[in-house]
Amino acid sequence: MKRIHILLTSLCLVLGMLAQAQAVKRMEPAFWWVGMQNRNLQILLYDNAIANATITIDNPKIQVKSYERTANPNYVFINVEIASDATPGTFPIQITRGKKQTTINYELKARRSAANAKPAFTGNDAIYLITPDRFANANPGDDNVPGFLEPADRNNIHGRHGGDIQGIANHIDYIKNLGMTTVWMNPMIENNQPEYSYHGYAPTDFYAIDARYGSNEEFKQLVEKLHQNDMKLVKDQIFNHCGSYHWWMQDLPAKDWINSAEKYGRSNFENMIVSDPHQSQLDKDQHYRGYFDTNMPDLNYENHLLATYMIQNSIWWIEYANIDGLRIDTYPYSDKNFLIDWRTQLEAEYPGIFVVAEVWVNDVPYAAFWNSPGFGYNNYQSGIKSITDFPLYYNMLDAFKPDGDVYKVYKALTMDFLYGHAENNVIFFDNHDVSRSFAVLDYNLKKYKLATVFTFTTRGILQWYYGSEFLMQESANHGVIRQDMPGGWEQDSCNVFTLENLTTDQKEILALNTQLLNWRKTSEAVKSGKLIQFKPNSNIYVYFRIADNERIMVILNNSDYDKTLPLNTYNEVIQGFTKATNIITQEAVPLKDSITVKANTPYVFILN
Structure with missing residues (x-):
């Protein structure tokens, strides 16, 4: 019914x-x-x-x-x-x-009551990222819709597989029980392209949910269901480009609506050019005006009509569907001045609304340019308070890989002074654009546990990619990385939602992740606590999260040897406490002279 x-x-x-x-x-x-x-x-x-x-x-x-x-x-x-x-x-x-x-x-x-009041995002939020086409197919009858150019073909790793809105709605309990507080989905707006359209980043209508996922109304009802479960939704917003089959591409409103592919070609994909005080006009133009891909025409925000159109589009979706935040795709590729105008108008309607900007750079200074007041040259102020923490991601890969050195993440965090709001950075160890971390770590379960425990307990807002909770492990192209969620299709022999045919390792890591993710939802120290870290020694990293009523001690033994740690090293934090309870094992440990930590093992203690 x-x-x-x-x-x-x-x-x-x-x-x-x-x-x-x-x-x-x-x-x-x-x-x-x-x-x-x-x-x-x-x-x-x-x-x-x-x-x-x-x-x-x-x-x-x-x-x-x-x-x-x-x-x-x-x-x-x-x-x-x-x-x-x-x-x-x-x-x-x-x-x-x-x-x-x-x-x-x-x-x-009429606006709904308190429409401008949006919930805060804090350090103990966990954002569950879903590629909708690959999560769950509840309505196979919508897989192929008249008028849409690309048919469903689950055997094509680059094609549409049939996931839909109802498939996500049917598994909200799974996402919530896992310990997630928020859902972020790759774009669900219409992508009526002839091929490779499942990812959602080539829009052909900015105001319509793709009919193969469902309707605008179904999207709105999904948000309502998440709210009923005390969860939030972040919508993926695309500013930089549209799809080559967008309805206006056959009859552009103005010649300067898009940038010229013949003149600018593909983007040079050098985000650091934006913050370079010595930038050449040639490099700047190719970065801003070059196409992100050949099937993604580059939008020109020097056209004020287009700028207003897209600002209104953001506001329309927030107001219509009551969404809680936005993730902005390819943030540094759009005109900086337009982004300031957009952010200003968004804040006027929804003060403090959560916005995370995708800033794909490897080094902290280039990332900090986008959210640090006064750090950018020419007094540029983006107004953005949350960015994707790619520098920390790359340092995690180096730290926890076989023979990696945990000093990498320690050093990365020492540069937090460059950020305006490091505590709001969105941290992750997997997303839809990178190889699954379990594969990158050479399928080493112990290293994977170390990395996930670090991600769960360090500063920042956690983003988790669907399937990584049970060791999805592909490292090939995007079509494979964004693989189908086992159990999302009736014919699947493996079903993560029921644990059917999962391996022992998959069940073990799923249980651990579920335990820790649900714990961190209740942790004041993870939510807003101060981070105090100690310089790693012998590839062992010790840090604390401290709030008024909670003190957490994390030990990551990233070495291949059991070690004994003298506890007097950490007296400035642990003095006055007599024992610690291991959140993972529930074992009580006395805080005396030393503690023995096993090789390649994480420990999360609450001090008593």
Whole structure:
């Protein structure tokens, strides 16, 4: 019955859009809200020769500020100001072409109560990253939808496999019981490309959920279900590019809507150019204006109409679906000034909303440029308080690989002074763009445990990639790294959701991860505690997380030998405590002269 209700709701939305289509082919955004801090609204109308029509709005609460036309006569951008005392309802947009007159009744909705209040993200949050096409297929009937160019083919590692919104909704209990607090999904907006579209990063409609995943309404209901389970949702937002089959690519609103592929080619993919005070114009242009991929046209935010369009799109999705935060794809590739305007307007509507920027650089200074007040040259201030911590990720790989030195992560953390908000960095040991860490660590389970315990207990907000909790281990191309979740399809012989046919090692690491992830949700020290680290000795790393009512001691013996640690080294932190309880084993250990730690073993103690 629920599925029927969703279909009927979607049908009503489609019928409403068809009614509007009698007047124009497209109108974006399709509706808006009263009570916004920014009362200005830009409405895009697209139709044959719409620029030659007479367009009027006669409503005392709606002030038309301008009608902007471009060189393309098929577009008009209406800029209106909504009165502060406007009420929910509709206002007419009248379109006159010769003797023919049509009317669009544009809807202004009421905002939900406390719509601008968004939950905080803290150090004991755990974000579960899902590639939706590869997680679970609850509605096989949606795998192939008329009008969509790429059919489902589970045998094609680069093709669509059929995961959908309902598949995620059906397994929220699994995600919650694992210890996650938040879900982040690779983009679910429409990617109607002829091939390699499953990843979601080549949008063909910024306002529509891809029909092979479900509907806008189903996406909204997924957010509601997460909230009912005291969980949050982070939406993946793409600014840098669109898909080559985006609806506007066949009839661009303006010549400068996208950057020229012939002139700029592919991006040089050098993010550090942005923060280089000696940058050449050539390198800067190729970075900003070059295509991320040949099927991803580069968007030009020097066009103010496009800039407004995309800012409104972010706000529309937050307001419509009540999402809790945004992850911004390829953040350094978009115009810096546009990003500041976007962030300013977003903060005006949703003060303090969580935004994490993907900044893929190897070294701390280049990463810190994006979230450190006063660190950037020319006084650049991004306003971003959370970035993806790639420098720490790469140092983790070096630290915990066979024969690795844990000094690498210690040294990386000593550079936290460069960040504006190191505690908000999103830390990870796997994501959708890199090889599975278990494979990178040469399938060494002990090293993998060390790495995951470090990730669970150091500073920052944890991001976890689906399947890594039970040793997904592929290290080949993206299509294989983003493999199907076992049990997400009815015919699967292995099922992680029921533990059917998992190996002993998979069950062991899943149990450990579940234990620690659920513990950290309740830990004040992980949430907001101070990090105190001691210089590693003999490849053993000791650090503490300290809050008012909790003191955690973490020991990572990254060496191949059992060692005895003299505890007086750590007296400044442990003095006054007589014992420690191992959170992993529940064993109580007296804090006397020394402690013996086994080779390649992590310890997480709560001091008593």
